[in-house]
Amino acid sequence: MKFQIKITSFKTLDQVKDYYSAADYIQLLDLFGFPDAESAEEDSLRELLMMAITDYEPNEAAAIVLTYKLSGDLSKGQIEQISNDMLLDKIAEEYPEISLHATLFHVNQLLHKAFNGRFPNTKASQYECTLTPLDKTTKMEMTKEGMLKLLDAGLSDSNLIKRLFGDKMTGNAPFPEAESILWDMQTTDGKNFKVLTSEYWLCQDDWIADEFEGDYKQRDEEED
Known part of the structure; x- marks a missing residue:
């Protein structure tokens, strides 16, 4: 299936608004020993958390936030290691999983801002695009895999996704990594999309065109 792809906007972000909910802030404040967070004004919760975090050493604070967000994915030993490593390296880009x-990006940026840059600054990329099928009878539900494969023609050969997953970007091979490369993909009409990923995977300089044609063939198992 061939599509006309038009990139309508591109932004580089150092935080994603509303990733942390009021409930997240209240639970984190409790973990950092802040009493009665439930009674605080909702608009003040983030600022209160920033102050509470800085009562701890950076690696200790990192371990608390990592445990809150990733205790189901990482062991205590892994969390301890990452809480130290992320003070020196961009773990949100370098971690093998x-x-x-x-x-890890959202955790890192909370800590980066709380400690005034003690943690490396990692960034996200958010782009908006319009996908128009050249065959007006085409009907499909766009997946993250499909989105990435459609982008291939609009990205420089130096783009990291193309360099690491070139065969999956251009062929019909399954591309499960797409679910992790694209963090979020939203649409209200199946045509206009807002996509969030890491600057590590996709930056402004990676685009060689803001309007191009892309081709993507759904695999049989996707259609099922």
Whole structure:
């Protein structure tokens, strides 16, 4: 299936608004020893958490937030190791399990802002695009895999996704990593999309065109 792809906007973000809910802030405040967080004004919760975090050493604070967000995915030993490593390295980009990159980004940026840059600054990329099928009878529910394969023609050969997964971007092979590379993909009409990923995977300089044609063939198991 061939599509006309138009990139309508691109932003680089150092935080994603509303990733942390009021409930998250209240639970984290409790973990950091802040009493009666439930009674605080909702608009003040983030600022209160920032102050509570800085009562701890950076690696201790990192371990608390990591445990809250990733205790189901990481062991205590792994959390301890990451809480120290992330002070020096961009773990949200370098950790071998790319399925954890999104959460590690959100954790890192909370700590980066709380400690005024003690943690490396990692960034996200958000783009909006319009997908128009060249065959007007085409009907399909776009997946993250499909989205990435459609982008191939619009990205430079130096793009990291193309360099690491070139065969999956251009062929009919399954591309399960797409679910982790694209952190979030939203649409209200099946045509206009807002997509969030890491600057590590996709940056402004990776685009060679903002309007191009892409081709994607659904695999049989996807259609089922």
